[in-house]
Amino acid sequence: MNEPMQHTDPYATWCRPKLADLLGAVALDVEYTRASGAYLYREVAGQEVAVLDMVGGFGAGLFGHNHPVLKAAMHRLLDADTPFLAQCASRGSAGRLAQRLNALLPGDASYLTHFTNDGAGAVEAVLKHAYKVRFDALRRTFEQVSRDVEAFHNAHESRADELQIPGGLEWGRFRDELDEYNIAELERFQHRPVVLALKGAFHGKTTGALKLTFNKAYREGFEGLSAIHTQFLDPSDLLRVEEIVAGHPIRFRLPVLCGRTVEIEERSANAVILLALEVIQGEGGMRPVPEEALRAVASARTRIDLPCLIDEIQTGCGRTGSFVAFADSPLTGTEPEYVTLSKALGGGLVKLGAALIREDIYDHDFGILHTSTFAEDELSSGVAHCALDLLTANDGAMMRGVAVTGDYLLRGLRSLATRFPGVVRDVRGRGLMIGVEFTDLHEASPFFRFGIRQGFLSLVVASYLLHHHQVRILAPLTTLLKGNPGKKRQAILRLQPAAVISRAECDRVLAGLAEVFEIIAHNNESVLVGHLVGATPDAATRRNPPIIAVERPMRARRDDFDARIGFVLHPAQPSQLIDYYLPSMRDRVDPSRFTEWWNRMARFLEPDVVHTDYITANGFTVEASIIATPFLPGPMMEACQRCSNRSVASRDDWRRLEEMQDKIQDAVTFARELGDDHIPTTMVGLGAFTSIITDQGRSINDFEVPITTGNAYTAGLMVEGIAHAAELRGLRLEECTAAVVGAAGNIGSVLAAMLAGRVAALRLIGREGVDSVRRLELARAACIAEAPNAAGRITIHTTLDAVGDADIVTVATSSAESRLIGPDIVKLGAIVSCASVPSNLSGAFHDRLDDFVVFDGGFARLPGGQEVDCVGFPGGGLAFGCFSETVLLGLAGHDRSFARGAITPGQVRTALRLAAEQGFVLGELKLDGQPYPTGALT
Numbered sequence: 001m002n003e004p005m006q007h008t009d010p011y012a013t014w015c016r017p018k019l020a021d022l023l024g025a026v027a028l029d030v031e032y033t034r035a036s037g038a039y040l041y042r043e044v045a046g047q048e049v050a051v052l053d054m055v056g057g058f059g060a061g062l063f064g065h066n067h068p069v070l071k072a073a074m075h076r077l078l079d080a081d082t083p084f085l086a087q088c089a090s091r092g093s094a095g096r097l098a099q100r101l102n103a104l105l106p107g108d109a110s111y112l113t114h115f116t117n118d119g120a121g122a123v124e125a126v127l128k129h130a131y132k133v134r135f136d137a138l139r140r141t142f143e144q145v146s147r148d149v150e151a152f153h154n155a156h157e158s159r160a161d162e163l164q165i166p167g168g169l170e171w172g173r174f175r176d177e178l179d180e181y182n183i184a185e186l187e188r189f190q191h192r193p194v195v196l197a198l199k200g201a202f203h204g205k206t207t208g209a210l211k212l213t214f215n216k217a218y219r220e221g222f223e224g225l226s227a228i229h230t231q232f233l234d235p236s237d238l239l240r241v242e243e244i245v246a247g248h249p250i251r252f253r254l255p256v257l258c259g260r261t262v263e264i265e266e267r268s269a270n271a272v273i274l275l276a277l278e279v280i281q282g283e284g285g286m287r288p289v290p291e292e293a294l295r296a297v298a299s300a301r302t303r304i305d306l307p308c309l310i311d312e313i314q315t316g317c318g319r320t321g322s323f324v325a326f327a328d329s330p331l332t333g334t335e336p337e338y339v340t341l342s343k344a345l346g347g348g349l350v351k352l353g354a355a356l357i358r359e360d361i362y363d364h365d366f367g368i369l370h371t372s373t374f375a376e377d378e379l380s381s382g383v384a385h386c387a388l389d390l391l392t393a394n395d396g397a398m399m400r401g402v403a404v405t406g407d408y409l410l411r412g413l414r415s416l417a418t419r420f421p422g423v424v425r426d427v428r429g430r431g432l433m434i435g436v437e438f439t440d441l442h443e444a445s446p447f448f449r450f451g452i453r454q455g456f457l458s459l460v461v462a463s464y465l466l467h468h469h470q471v472r473i474l475a476p477l478t479t480l481l482k483g484n485p486g487k488k489r490q491a492i493l494r495l496q497p498a499a500v501i502s503r504a505e506c507d508r509v510l511a512g513l514a515e516v517f518e519i520i521a522h523n524n525e526s527v528l529v530g531h532l533v534g535a536t537p538d539a540a541t542r543r544n545p546p547i548i549a550v551e552r553p554m555r556a557r558r559d560d561f562d563a564r565i566g567f568v569l570h571p572a573q574p575s576q577l578i579d580y581y582l583p584s585m586r587d588r589v590d591p592s593r594f595t596e597w598w599n600r601m602a603r604f605l606e607p608d609v610v611h612t613d614y615i616t617a618n619g620f621t622v623e624a625s626i627i628a629t630p631f632l633p634g635p636m637m638e639a640c641q642r643c644s645n646r647s648v649a650s651r652d653d654w655r656r657l658e659e660m661q662d663k664i665q666d667a668v669t670f671a672r673e674l675g676d677d678h679i680p681t682t683m684v685g686l687g688a689f690t691s692i693i694t695d696q697g698r699s700i701n702d703f704e705v706p707i708t709t710g711n712a713y714t715a716g717l718m719v720e721g722i723a724h725a726a727e728l729r730g731l732r733l734e735e736c737t738a739a740v741v742g743a744a745g746n747i748g749s750v751l752a753a754m755l756a757g758r759v760a761a762l763r764l765i766g767r768e769g770v771d772s773v774r775r776l777e778l779a780r781a782a783c784i785a786e787a788p789n790a791a792g793r794i795t796i797h798t799t800l801d802a803v804g805d806a807d808i809v810t811v812a813t814s815s816a817e818s819r820l821i822g823p824d825i826v827k828l829g830a831i832v833s834c835a836s837v838p839s840n841l842s843g844a845f846h847d848r849l850d851d852f853v854v855f856d857g858g859f860a861r862l863p864g865g866q867e868v869d870c871v872g873f874p875g876g877g878l879a880f881g882c883f884s885e886t887v888l889l890g891l892a893g894h895d896r897s898f899a900r901g902a903i904t905p906g907q908v909r910t911a912l913r914l915a916a917e918q919g920f921v922l923g924e925l926k927l928d929g930q931p932y933p934t935g936a937l938t
């Protein structure tokens with residue numbers, strides 16, 4: 001058996017590996033073993049722990065888990081051997097349930113009910129019905145018009161010669177064109193029926209319902225599966241909904257005679273089959289639709305034919321204190337054509353949905369056309385009857401209880417919002433459907449700011465509440481999705497507990513939330529995430545979280561600049577991550593434990609701007625936005641290396657690499673999005689490993705925005721660094737022998753070409769083998785092209801022995817071998833430099849800095865000693881070559897990709913020329929990403 005091995009959890013292995021990975025990263029991957037009332041239970045160290053459930057089955061759990069009355073009903077139905085697979089028979093229980101639902105809706109209209117197995121199924125039934133009703137009407141109109149066209153044709157054919165025909169067409173042709181036009185109109189509707197829905201809407205995930213679901217990330221990959229075209233509206237657009245509907249006409253044409261002139265008359269219809277609404281958007285952020293907007297819909301419905309679906313799947317069955325939420329809204333009198341229910345309808349125990357269709361528009365064929373194996377089963381219907389009994393007992397006492405408890409919880413949350421205005425922006429909802437929205441936390445430290453933007457903070461908060469308070473809260477599922485690059489995601493918590501929740505239990509939740517809000521207000525990342533990284537805070541610290549100063553506040557963006565660039569980076573090491581994102585964790589966490597956690601989280605984190613800076617040269621200023629991708633070098637190197645050998649790379653290896661490449665693509669897109677029409681982003685640089693992992697930028701869509709790897713200026717700085725080191729050592733280049741290790745590769749051959757004309761002898765060193773030697777020959781030819789006179793001084797070698805007597809050794813290989821070049825094989829006093837990432841220089845050089853000049857590149861010094869004070873940057877007015885090249889190209893207004901893929905000596909010269917023009921110079925040499933140890937060079 002081909003068993004995926006990476007997880008031991010069967011759910012992760014066999015169901016949803018990526019979701020399981022995310023849940024694992026935030027320690028939400030707990031398994032519940034029992035559930036009752038408002039609690040889920042899990043085992044911790046052999047002990048059962050009760051977790052107060054505020055998720056409530058995404059709203060399905062209004063009756064609490066395993067409500068005894070519902071359980072008893074289920075037992076009874078089973079014990080009585082109730083037939084529940086009796087399709088195409090008279091299904092009394094479903095029939096009576098449908099009848100009861102009628103009585104529970106406001107207004108006098110009657111509804112026929114299609115039962116389904118879930119919510120999306122109910123929405124799907126409505127879409128099909130609404131489409132059918134409109135299509136049948138259009139088809140009838142079309143057929144009538146076709147008959148009229150034909151009749152007109154026949155009636156006047158005999159005197160066609162005397163008539164003026166539009167466009168001067170021949171009589172038969174005129175009829176054919178009208179027919180074709182009318183067929184095309186009908187087909188236009190079939191290919192693009194229009195639904196109106198609200199921004200933020202959620203109506204399910206089947207291919208049809210998905211078209212009405214707003215979140216682009218859910219829809220994007222599946223748009224083509226359904227012909228429905230949804231126009232998403234702001235609630236304020238509903239104030240002009242008639243105008244919007246009028247914008248989707250279907251017009252059939254038919255001829256009429258006026259005297260001797262044939263004129264065209266139109267029969268107008270409309271392509272809008274449905275307006276879908278949730279009175280309170282659930283997944284969309286627990287957002288009530290403004291009353292004014294609903295009033296406008298109610299009013300428009302008195303004037304135009306606008307079939308409406310009120311989706312009560314989440315809000316219905318008592319969740320908001322009434323049987324349906326629209327009963328308490330301006331829509332109450334409007335008798336919508338369609339109402340959908342699900343979730344609590346089956347008591348949370350059985351899977352049940354219902355599409356209620358107003359009797360007067362119900363298509364009787366639909367009842368035969370649209371069926372499902374499990375729908376209308378007696379078990380589900382029986383439990384639902386019982387759920388309705390519970391809801392309606394004592395004149396709806398349970399629903400009144402929901403309203404009262406909901407008010408209590410809402411009031412408690414609102415008072416927290418008042419206490420923590422910097423943390424909580426809004427508390428909203430009705431009954432037991434409540435959302436708490438965070439502020440943007442602009443004043444907070446990066447972890448909190450990014451956590452809000454990207455949505456992961458809600459998950460971390462959920463994890464904290466679960467592990468420290470035994471309270472289960474979730475954010476909308478949307479939070480777990482990959483967002484659109486650079487766009488803010490929702491930052492809310494959803495509270496949808498069971499109706500049985502007591503005030504004391506509400507207080508417990510409020511206390512837990514108060515603790516969380518205080519931690520956030522105090523900027524204390526380590527208390528919030530401690531439990532995830534083996535640094536669990538004690539209760540006293542949790543209740544009194546130390547206030548942590550914001551070390552990296554958001555930088556104000558300026559508006560006095562001339563050009564924009566983006567630069568994509570990644571954290572070089574875990575300590576940088578801690579310094580930047582979680583400074584309160586410094587010295588509190590085991591670095592390897594932290595790294596393990598971060599590597600797990602990384603695939604769920606989005607690129608984000610960590611720093612914005614302004615660099616001026618010759619009076620021209622470029623805004624540089626530095627965008628961090630989350631991956632550490634280790635996982636990136638591993639992914640590259642595994643995939644570099646096609647025969648051993650597994651599907652998982654490729655997936656991992658592609659995921660990283662996609663994230664870098666997102667960072668590039670993000671950089672583009674930072675630009676505007678006035679000042680677009682004209683160049684995006686790929687820093688450090690981001691160019692390696694994207695195959696030197698080849699995997700990046702540079703049709704979106706030009707990119708560069710920065711390799712050209714980096715190579716230029718390398719050559720300048722060698723010359724500088726030689727000068728320091730009193731060596732004259734023209735008397736030196738230079739060896740280039742890895743000369744068969746692109747960077748190696750370019751470095752060789754740049755050195756060829758300047759040294760006494762040049763050795764091109766590569767691997768053995770026909771292919772490598774052929775490429776070494778090409779490199780030699782490139783050197784000769786640069787320096788024709790040097791031809792006789794350039795030799796090719798396939799062993800490392802050839803470095804032994806070189807005064808200058810420079811290395812640029814794609815090998816990850818970190819000890820390729822060590823002090824044992826190079827000449828004492830040699831200048832050794834390395835352009836490979838990761839470096840091929842042996843760590844043994846560190847103890848021999850007096851014996852060699854050994855460096856792995858050079859920094860540039862920014863014009864006028866300007867500083868870029870960003871994590872991972874060297875400081876001291878220095879900048880990496882790749883960053884500097886991006887800035888140079890931005891300053892120069894370069895508008896095409898530059899160093900993407902293989903670079904040329906010409907590009908290196910261009911970069912050096914731009915640098916000279918803009919006042920960039922060689923800065924300190926660097927070793928291991930740091931300025932060369934002071935003193936070692938003199």
Ligand code: F0G
Nearest residue numbers: 058118119120202203204282283313314
């Ligand atoms: N309509 C609404 C208003 C919903 O909230 C949902 C589901 C559906 C339709 C689809 O129902 O999942 O049974 O197919 N909402 C859940 C939520 C998923 O998280 O709010 P389904």
